[in-house]
Amino acid sequence: MTSALTATRPMVLDSVLPQWARADFAVSDAADSAIDTPERRRAAWMAAAQAGDRQAYERVLADSVPLIRAAARRQGVDVDLQDDVVQETLLTVHRVRHTYDPGRSYDAWLSAIAARRAIDALRSQGRRGHRELHDERAYDMHPDEHDATAATEREQEAHRLHEAIASLPPGQREAVEQLGLKERSLAEASEHTGRQTGALKVNLHRAMKALRARFHGEP
Amino acid sequence: MSEPRLPESLIQSLGVQLTPVRRLPPPWLRTVSWLLAVGVIALGLLWHYGAEHMIRRWVAEPDIAVAGIGAFITAVSAAWVAFTLGVPGRSAQWMWLPLPGLLLWVGASGLGCLRGVVMPGEQVATVHQSGDCLMFIISISIPLSALLVWLLRRACPLRPVLAAIMIGLASAAASAALLEICHGFAVAVTDLITHAIAVGIVVLANALMGGRLLQPALK
Numbered sequence: 001m002t003s004a005l006t007a008t009r010p011m012v013l014d015s016v017l018p019q020w021a022r023a024d025f026a027v028s029d030a031a032d033s034a035i036d037t038p039e040r041r042r043a044a045w046m047a048a049a050q051a052g053d054r055q056a057y058e059r060v061l062a063d064s065v066p067l068i069r070a071a072a073r074r075q076g077v078d079v080d081l082q083d084d085v086v087q088e089t090l091l092t093v094h095r096v097r098h099t100y101d102p103g104r105s106y107d108a109w110l111s112a113i114a115a116r117r118a119i120d121a122l123r124s125q126g127r128r129g130h131r132e133l134h135d136e137r138a139y140d141m142h143p144d145e146h147d148a149t150a151a152t153e154r155e156q157e158a159h160r161l162h163e164a165i166a167s168l169p170p171g172q173r174e175a176v177e178q179l180g181l182k183e184r185s186l187a188e189a190s191e192h193t194g195r196q197t198g199a200l201k202v203n204l205h206r207a208m209k210a211l212r213a214r215f216h217g218e219p
Numbered sequence: 220m221s222e223p224r225l226p227e228s229l230i231q232s233l234g235v236q237l238t239p240v241r242r243l244p245p246p247w248l249r250t251v252s253w254l255l256a257v258g259v260i261a262l263g264l265l266w267h268y269g270a271e272h273m274i275r276r277w278v279a280e281p282d283i284a285v286a287g288i289g290a291f292i293t294a295v296s297a298a299w300v301a302f303t304l305g306v307p308g309r310s311a312q313w314m315w316l317p318l319p320g321l322l323l324w325v326g327a328s329g330l331g332c333l334r335g336v337v338m339p340g341e342q343v344a345t346v347h348q349s350g351d352c353l354m355f356i357i358s359i360s361i362p363l364s365a366l367l368v369w370l371l372r373r374a375c376p377l378r379p380v381l382a383a384i385m386i387g388l389a390s391a392a393a394s395a396a397l398l399e400i401c402h403g404f405a406v407a408v409t410d411l412i413t414h415a416i417a418v419g420i421v422v423l424a425n426a427l428m429g430g431r432l433l434q435p436a437l438k
Contacts, residue, residue, distance in 0.1 A: 052239035061230045087226055094233045096375040098240035099306050108308035116307075116377045198232030205229070 038063070039107050047102035061090055064110050071114035072121075081121050088117045091205070164214050165207075172207035175200050246302035249370050253298050256366055257393045260359065264400040273400050282330045287399035289324030290392045293317045297389035301367060304382040305374025305433075314381055317388060324392065328411050352398060356417035359394035360387075364425055368432050379433040380426055387425030391418040 049057035072085040178189035186197040277284035296317040367386040376382035
């Protein structure tokens with residue numbers, strides 16, 4: 001596999017690192033065709049991504065989506081929930097991409113992460129279902145919507161939500177305020193904050209996850 | 220079949236945020252790093268107590284030496300398994316690797332208990348002295364466990380509780396092996412039970428706390 005890879009610019013850090021720590025190769029288009037199996041191709045892309053090759057990274061992530069869905073299906077995740085598993089797995093892959101060892105199977109590494117995320121999604125769904133049962137009972141017994149108590153509760157909920165948003169890390173809070181509360185488009189929010197649209201999207205996703213965890217106790 | 224709702228925007232966002240990463244060192248290398256710390260403690264104990272007493276005991280009671288070797292093998296293999304479980308895709312079956320060392324350690328220690336029957340005049344530990352052993356194992360295990368958790372800070376254990384149990388076993392076994400340097404008594408039933416309690420406390424404490432400490436990559 002190594003012969004099919006082409007060296008990119010040398011990195012200062014890598015010059016002092018041993019072989020296992022180096023991530024100093026990228027995969028060219030010509031080399032892609034020389035790698036015989038999809039799994040080896042994905043492994044080479046991920047190795048290149050560890051060195052900072054964005055094109056290889058986006059390729060391997062896109063190629064990983066069907067594998068993540070397959071892992072989610074094997075765990076018994078419904079089609080409706082598979083998008084969540086895909087999203088969570090891709091974010092986890094991004095965070096722990098340094099743990100991938102190019103000498104080992106990329107598919108096994110990815111599938112293990114996806115299976116864990118699928119189990120997390122199933123647990124989360126189970127907890128949500130349990131709560132929804134209580135919500136239905138509450139709905140049956142719900143007083144008139146113009147009731148003063150209901151209005152107070154709504155105010156309290158809004159207050160709690162504002163508090164929760166205020167407690168988010170600055171980047172995530174900014175994303176919620178710009179994209180959620182002020183309903184700005186990504187381009188407008190990017191122009192206003194000086195942040196890249198990608199960073200805003202990821203911050204928003206993480207903020208929503210944190211808020212869900214706070215209000216629903218989801219991990 | 221076309222992929223439904225491919226999360227292209229998330230992939231692009233993650234691509235924008237891509238930076239080169241330093242790969243996780245292989246498990247054997249991190250195990251060696253941890254063993255260096257164990258070696259430093261051993262040198263300190265040898266400097267303080269000297270090797271003469273230990274060697275005299277080992278010659279007189281070879282089962283103590285065998286138990287010490289068993290504890291050391293358990294420590295090395297459990298530490299390696301903890302690091303291996305920190306890499307997604309590695310089989311959980313590796314958890315059985317410390318078993319042979321553990322059997323040797325427990326078996327040789329149990330054999331030593333017969334000494335009290337065969338050689339009634341031998342000096343064995345009192346309950347109070349066994350308490351010192353318990354304190355020694357627990358107090359040495361704390362920094363060794365903390366070091367293992369620190370060495371696993373960049374890892375991604377998908378089974379954090381199992382990894383934490385391995386951390387506890389490695390630390391307790393290493394502490395028991397180090398105890399052989401300054402252990403002044405023949406192994407008696409009370410001593411063996413005390414060692415087992417100390418190991419149990421260390422493993423349980425790690426399982427309860429370490430599982431949470433090892434989760435940051437999955438949040």
